[in-house]
């Protein structure tokens with residue numbers, strides 16, 4: 145365990161004040177030990193994974209920050225196909241991204257594998273999603289190919305129910321093992337996860353994800369590998385020194401009311417709010433994708449918030465839209 149660790153070193157944005165205490169857990173057992181110790185000492189505990197969806201405040205995070213960075217993958221038994229598409233969780237992210245200056249689309253890569261046999265895979269939450277995806281391809285297992293080039297861990301992916309094309313990761317989750325506010329370990333099934341558009345029960349529950357049980361496919365591995373490669377190529381234009389998309393796509397009703405050709409906030413920022421290139425300190429609207437705010441040097445959280453607030457304010461004033469954040473704010477600002 146270390147004291148006064150700058151969290152900017154542990155986020156993709158490279159922004160953030162210090163953690164009072166910092167510990168790297170290499171599997172779910174170490175994660176449990178760290179969480180129980182901090183609870184017994186009355187120290188607040190915060191979990192981060194790859195730090196790819198967070199903005200950490202300039203004044204840092206009080207108490208203990210546990211970076212969850214590894215673990216094991218266990219492939220279980222094969223099962224019969226379930227053969228039915230899950231209910232749609234919400235499809236706002238499917239908005240056409242081929243409109244405007246930022247163009248990419250995954251529609252041609254999409255296919256259905258719900259008729260394939262299933263396979264149970266249990267993974268520690270600290271395993272990087274990319275490691276899981278490639279290990280599954282090597283083991284002849286598919287179903288995660290839509291999440292190619294998404295940085296971060298399995299825990300972070302469940303926390304926000306990540307999306308790729310028309311898919312959300314909740315589609316293939318069977319259950320989660322967690323540690324609750326009292327330090328008790330419990331297992332819950334997918335129905336209890338409260339997964340929606342960029343949301344899960346973990347946003348409000350104070351619970352920590354230890355292990356995830358997936359229900360993946362014995363699908364076409366060559367096809368899946370091709371999708372992984374192609375998807376990564378298309379996503380490579382997204383700026384890495386960011387925390388991903390800053391805002392959720394615009395609701396359909398607002399899109400129609402404003403006569404917008406797409407629900408993409410990047411389009412709104414560029415063509416309606418005219419904020420291309422807008423910058424505060426070293427934080428700027430990305431040239432590559434205008435729903436990304438990037439750190440172009442030594443940006444502070446306050447710089448980032450300055451850019452973000454300008455977009456929020458102009459969207460409200462000019463379009464009457466309340467933009468919703470896709471990024472998690474952490475610590476003191």
Ligand SMILES: Cc1cc2nc3c(=O)[nH]c(=O)nc-3n(C[C@H](O)[C@H](O)[C@H](O)COP(=O)(O)OP(=O)(O)OC[C@H]3O[C@@H](n4cnc5c(N)ncnc54)[C@H](O)[C@@H]3O)c2cc1C
Pocket residue numbers: 156190191192193194195196197198212269270293294295296297298299300301302303304305306307308346351352353354382383384386387388389472
């Ligand atoms: C270039 C780029 C591209 C991206 N593309 C996509 C994309 O296509 N689709 C998409 O949905 N997202 C995307 N993202 C956003 C981000 O990568 C994902 O949300 C990712 O899953 C976050 O995982 P993480 O481990 O980095 O979480 P972190 O950023 O470390 O944490 C995010 C939140 O999850 C919580 N958390 C993390 N682990 C646990 C745990 N074990 N238990 C409880 N809570 C936990 C944290 O406390 C925090 O509140 C992108 C980001 C970048 C930088």
